[in-house]
Amino acid sequence: MNNMYNTNKITEQLITWYSKHKRDLPWRHSKDPYKIWLSEIMLQQTQVDTVIPYYKKWLNKYPTLKDVAHAAEGDLLKIWEGLGYYNRCRNFKKACDIVLSDYKGKVPTDFHAFIKMPGVGEYIAAAVLSIVHDKSYPALDGNIMRVLSRFMKKKTLSRYNKKVIYNHICKWMKFGSPGDINQALMDIGSQICKPNQAHCYKCPLENSCRATKTNLPESYPTPKQNKPIPNYDVVTGIIWDHDQFLILQRNEMNHLGGLWEFPGGKMKNGESQSEALIREIKEECGLEVNVKSKIGSIKHVYSHFSIHMTTFHCVSKNNTIIKTTQPYRWIKPVQIKDLPFPKANHKLFSILNKQGWHV
Numbered sequence: 001m002n003n004m005y006n007t008n009k010i011t012e013q014l015i016t017w018y019s020k021h022k023r024d025l026p027w028r029h030s031k032d033p034y035k036i037w038l039s040e041i042m043l044q045q046t047q048v049d050t051v052i053p054y055y056k057k058w059l060n061k062y063p064t065l066k067d068v069a070h071a072a073e074g075d076l077l078k079i080w081e082g083l084g085y086y087n088r089c090r091n092f093k094k095a096c097d098i099v100l101s102d103y104k105g106k107v108p109t110d111f112h113a114f115i116k117m118p119g120v121g122e123y124i125a126a127a128v129l130s131i132v133h134d135k136s137y138p139a140l141d142g143n144i145m146r147v148l149s150r151f152m153k154k155k156t157l158s159r160y161n162k163k164v165i166y167n168h169i170c171k172w173m174k175f176g177s178p179g180d181i182n183q184a185l186m187d188i189g190s191q192i193c194k195p196n197q198a199h200c201y202k203c204p205l206e207n208s209c210r211a212t213k214t215n216l217p218e219s220y221p222t223p224k225q226n227k228p229i230p231n232y233d234v235v236t237g238i239i240w241d242h243d244q245f246l247i248l249q250r251n252e253m254n255h256l257g258g259l260w261e262f263p264g265g266k267m268k269n270g271e272s273q274s275e276a277l278i279r280e281i282k283e284e285c286g287l288e289v290n291v292k293s294k295i296g297s298i299k300h301v302y303s304h305f306s307i308h309m310t311t312f313h314c315v316s317k318n319n320t321i322i323k324t325t326q327p328y329r330w331i332k333p334v335q336i337k338d339l340p341f342p343k344a345n346h347k348l349f350s351i352l353n354k355q356g357w358h359v
Helices: 003-021 033-043 048-061 065-070 073-080 087-102 122-133 142-151 159-172 178-191 273-285 333-338 343-355
Strands: 231-241 244-249 264-266 289-301 306-316 328-331
Touching: 003 159, 003 178, 033 048, 033 087, 033 122, 048 073, 065 087, 073 087, 122 178, 142 159, 142 178, 159 178, 231 273, 231 289, 244 273, 264 273, 273 289, 273 306, 289 343, 306 343, 328 333
Parallel strands: 231 306
Antiparallel strands: 231 244, 231 264, 244 328, 289 306
């Protein structure tokens, strides 16, 4: 049996398995490049079950790429609110603007043109073009890299090994739909060949997989050692002016850019919570405040750090003239629903909704 025949047979096994066992996901009912692109953007570092309701809600309000291009960024961020990694949303908006203005609303079918779009890397370009147009570009996400590193018994995901894996999948794509092959490998990685548990008996690649024969497939590739993430103590203040309070908009170049938040920041060593809050508000807004009652504390974990945030009611000592380079607004609690806030703030809103908003 020659190598070419084996490759053909493996491809056939993959396609057959995928046709029977593929996940029923909303974006798999379409070949619209806008919808496939949107799904891949949302799925970056986010679980499928989390993405599905956001995906449906987004398409209900913005059914076409043109709708996104014509929308205000703040409105898009509000729809995205809670999904995290907000640069994905802002870059998608910028890319849709470019497609509408430079490509007459048609998503580029050329890999090198598409990859130049904001937020579109090699993986996104490969996934969209293979699924929509059946172009032979392996979409090397974490799932596919894990499946192939086990299939080929590769301990490390070095640049050389990644190239070997890429070329190997290209060979498979000569004998079957590239889009189906990519999605089959994605499903195998997410459903069967998991990081800490490989259900080899369910896998269509079992008989050809070299790691399966070691009886310890989970050891491929060598697991990364997770470093502990830092935790920061943060204080924020709700500064009241009658029935309104102050919010600031984060710089779009920073973490959580474009979202709104209460003034405040990280505590310094030796500071009390009140001292830190008075200092931060003075630095951010130019206001001198009296710190009133404590509202509560919440914990929130991001990808690279966590925060312990405590919030207080505050009032200005003399006036409400704001001195800041950040966009700011005075709003009432009812207006929260119209603006995008970080998920950590929504935990705080839950506390305030129970105990009452005012001082």
